[in-house]
Amino acid sequence: MGNDEYDQTENEATREYNHGREGGTHARGYTDHGSHALPGGLSIAADGLRLVPSDIRFKPGVEQTWTYQIRDYEGTVVTEFEESHDELNHLILVRRDLTRFQHLHPEMTADGTWSQQLTFPDPGVYRAFVDILVNGQPTTLGVDLFVPGLVELDPRPASTREATTNGYNVTLRPEEIQAGEAVVLEFETQQDGERVAKLDEYLGALGHLVVLREGDLAYVHVHPEETDPESGRIRFPTAGRYRLFLQAKPDGNLITTSFDVRLDDSNS
Secondary structure (H helix, E strand, C coil), X not given: CCHHHHHHHHHHHHHHHHHHHHHCCCCCCCHHHCCCCCCECCCCEECCEEEEECCCECCCCCCEEEEEEEEECCXXXXXXXXXXXXXXXXXXXXXXXXXXXXXXXCEECCCCEEEEEECCCCCEEEEEEEEEEECCXXXXXXXXXXXXXXXXXXXXXXXXXXXXXXXXXXXXECCCCCCCXXXXXXEEEEECCEECCCEECECCECCEEEEEECCCCCEEEECCECCECCEEEEECCCCEEEEEEEEEEECCCCEEEEEEEEECCCCC
């Protein structure tokens, strides 16, 4: 695909890049990033990189090819990426009401163009998170994708600690979580009332946890600690509501579950 098609979004990307360059840094949710680092995915540009999509408008229920490039601040297309959990690129799609979760892995051509077949099941505004590793620096870039039509929003509970899918029951602990404090999240997976003894690896890890803050969809991507395959350490940056998407492979079966966490202000 030629560069002319990408130039349609160049002005927007440049504005976002300048904003991100002045005040944006990338954070993955681990305690060693510090409480002042910004979560990822809030901008189309960060860490000297820009996401340049071919299009941001799609038809509901129709499979379409979406392409994009990653460029540096001089406009040069980036073609060298490092693997992160067995993949060069993780693409997360979530509708802005925190539903319709997809975790995909686009393929790149020699000229640095990433390509992925997308199907949006329902109308709405979706956030696309592009999770990459360049020169040892993890970066998450984000852009809104628009799917026109009548939007029917799903009801969402304020707080949940249990989820059921494909015959598996998953429980989130602990019950009490404080904003701004590092916490170890534990997920216990059961089937027929018995704890699942073994989790298989999925993309080089025993689990993937994507955390999104309601409102701006601030993004945190967490993987379990090797010493405890069902846990991941995370810092929720502020009070508010969050949705957690957990992917794991009990008994070789890939499952996706979601949890809702509400964190109140400490002085409220």
